[in-house]
Amino acid sequence: MSKINFGNIVEIIKHDFKASFSNPIVTIVLIAIIILPSLYALLNIQACWNPYENTNEVEFAIANLDNGSTFEGTYLNVGNEIVKDLKNNTKFDWKFVTEDELRKGVHDGDYYAGIIIPKNLSENIASITSDNPKQAELEYLVNIKSNPVATKLTDTGANTVYTTVNAKIVQIINLAAYGKLGDLKDGLSSGAGQLYSGGSQLSAGAAKISSGAGQVSSGVSDVQNGASQVQSGANQVQQGSSAINNGASDVKQGSASIKQSASDLEKGSQQIQSQVDPSTLPEPMKQYVEGNIKLANGSGELAKGSSQLADGSVKLADSSSKLANGASNVAGGANQVAGGSVELAKGSLSLAAGAQMLSGSASQALFSAAGALSSSANSLSSITGINETELGDYFYSPIKLDRQEVFSVPDYGSNVAPFYIVLSMWVGAIITCVMITPGTSQGTKYKPVEMYFGKVILFVVMSMLQAAVTISGAYILGIYISNSPLFIFSAILVSVIFMILVYSIISALGQVGKGIGVILLVLQISGTGGIYPIEIMQDFFQTLYPYLPMTYAITLIREAQLGVVWSNYLPALVVLVSIGIVTIIVAALIKQKADKSSKYFEERLKESGLF
Structure with a gap:
């Protein structure tokens, strides 16, 4: 350069x-x-x-054909509610016309867009809580040729109506669900009362079981004492039975001697009678001989009686032995009964302790459940106590969008x-x-x-x-x-x-x-x-x-x-x-x-x- x-x-x-x-x-x-x-x-x-704040001059047609319906005994006409809301809406120049006027106006460009509210809108909305819900529909007509920006603006208007209808549907569904909350609250309150009552009864039963366990424990002590006494008596009976058995043996031997002596006396008496005739004898001898004969006969009778006594003594000894053996068996059984009673008592005490623990845990669980249900019922009570009009407004717009502007600008x-x-x-x-x-x-x-x-x-x-x-x-x-x-x-x-x-x-x-x-x-x-x-x-x-x-x-x-x-x-x-x-x-x-x-x-x- x-x-x-x-x-x-x-x-x-x-x-x-x-x-x-x-x-x-x-x-x-x-x-x-x-x-x-x-x-x-x-x-x-x-x-x-x-530009978006001047849309109130943009004409937007609305044709309301809704015949209304009944929802839970209340008359409902969503179409009329939409018209009422739009009359207070200044975003567009809303024109409320017939269906034919709307279709022709949109076609000819007199209106940029329009919405037709059908006859069955309320009926379909009310069916949402039924077993056969039907989808509600709106017919939106827009003339795309009229203006490219206007059609985007009217989309905003259509969305306004659409949002209103959807919010109404949500409001109806939520109000219906809100009505069910009252029933749920009553059920929870009743269930809480029943659980609390059951817990009280279970606690009372546990107290009775504990008292019965104490009585069983006391009775076991008595059974154990009685078993000891029965055992001691059985031992004495066994000792007496041994003595009786020994005496019975002596009686048997004496009875045999008596029988033998009685037999000898009876034979001697018979010999005296066969050899001596007392009537032939002198008086002193006569009395002596007759006395010996009577003595022989009496000795025979005595021998018989002694034999019978000996037999009875033997039977008594046998019975006493059986009694002693029975008494011993009774004492053994008493000991077994006492032992079983002790085991029974121990089991009863364990049962009582377990019953107390079970009743304590169960009653506590029931009381806790009753408290939880009662708390839930109270929570629902606070919810179900809300004014339904206020609640409906809340459901209509449950969330508020808090818009925070960063570098806020006052105009477009x-x-x-x-x-x-x-x-x-x-x-x-x-x-x-x-x-x-x-x-x-x-x-x-x-x-x-x-x-x-x-x-x-x-x-x-x-x-x-x-x-x-x-x-x-x-x-x-x-x-x-x-x-x-x-x-x-x-x-x-x-x-x-x-x-x-x-x-x-x-x-x-x-x-x-x-x-x-x-x-x-x-x-x-x-x-x-x-x-x-x-x-x-x-x-x-x-x-x-x-x-x-x-x-x-x-x-x-x-x-x-x-x-x-x-x-x-x-x-x-x-x-x-x-x-x-x-x-x-x-x-x-x-x-x-x-x-x-x-x-x-x-x-x-x-x-x-x-x-």
Whole structure:
């Protein structure tokens, strides 16, 4: 690159500013160029100031055909309730018409959209709690051809009606379920009472078991004492039985002797009687003989009696022995009974202890369950005590969305202002560069680089004036601005960078540069995320997004205007300034090489008479 003559650059600058005021027509055109970009931004912002708050002029037709129904003995007409709610709704200009009027009006474009409430709407809604529920339906008609934005707005209106109906359905279902809570509460209360009563009875039974166990334990002591006495008596009986057995043996032997003696006496008596006739004997002898005969006979009788006594004694001895053996068996059985009674007592005590533990645990469990049921019943009681009207309102909207705005903006116009302000600056740069020629060094004494830097000053000044008008219009319009100094600085910087960028392209490439400027404008409208999130755009625009100057310019204006986050602002500032610097360097190099070719290209276009 040859040496630059700064005097030539100053000369070009002076010439341009002198020419700007030498002719009133030129001055008027320049003023128009300065004002036009701001109008592009401000008019669009004003048009979008509160578009979603002015929908009350959009006509939306409603045809209510609902015949109503009965729900749990109460008359229900959801269609009438919807109409009542919409009459208090100012979001749209609701028109309540017949079905035929609605269909014809939507078809002809008199209404953007309409909803037909069917005859069986309430009936179908009421059937939701029955065994055969039927889905409720609304007929939504929308004229897509009438207006692309209007149809999106009417979708919001349709959603309002749809939400109202769904909320009513939820309200009915929940109120029905709420009615069942009362029955459940009564059942829980009754069950809690029964469990508590059962626990009391079980505790009382446990006390009786414990008392009976004490009596069994006392009775066992008596049985053990009696068994000891029975055992002692049995021992005495056994000893007496032994004596009786011994006596019986002696009796048997004496009885045998008596029997033998009695037999001898009886034989002696018989001999005396056979040999002596007492009647023949003298008186003293007679009495003696008769006395011996009587004695012999008496001895026989005595012998017989003694024999019988001996036999009886033997029988007595046998019986006494059996008695002793029986007494011994009784004593043994008594001991067994006593032992069994002890085991019985131990088992009874164990049973009593187990019964006490069981009854204690069971009664405690019953009391706990009764308490839990009672608590649940009390909880349900607090719920079921709510006024059903208030509860219905709650079910109609059970959740409230608490919207917390970060960097709150008072109006939609202020929200879209960063996009339109930046866009107007790019448009202003194109208008300026098209209306004012960047100049060519061909046919002049100036070098291409001198021409580039000499002319750029006028364009930079024009961009600053355009930014000043736009900034003033933003304040007049009432656009929300969080940080005024930063906003003013950012707006001027963006306008200057854009002017340098567009001027450089056109200055270096001539008519081709103008086409490139317009193409960049088109791409940046959709590819910078100014209105719609870049994430919903096509992949092509998402790819271009980080390479477009307006991406960073919008970030600068948005942060300065709506609330600065320096971690967003500073990177965008660096990128945008870098774009400006790189553009100047590259454009100067290109103009040095391509200035002659661009001049030739422009002359050929002029020769056609079309350019």
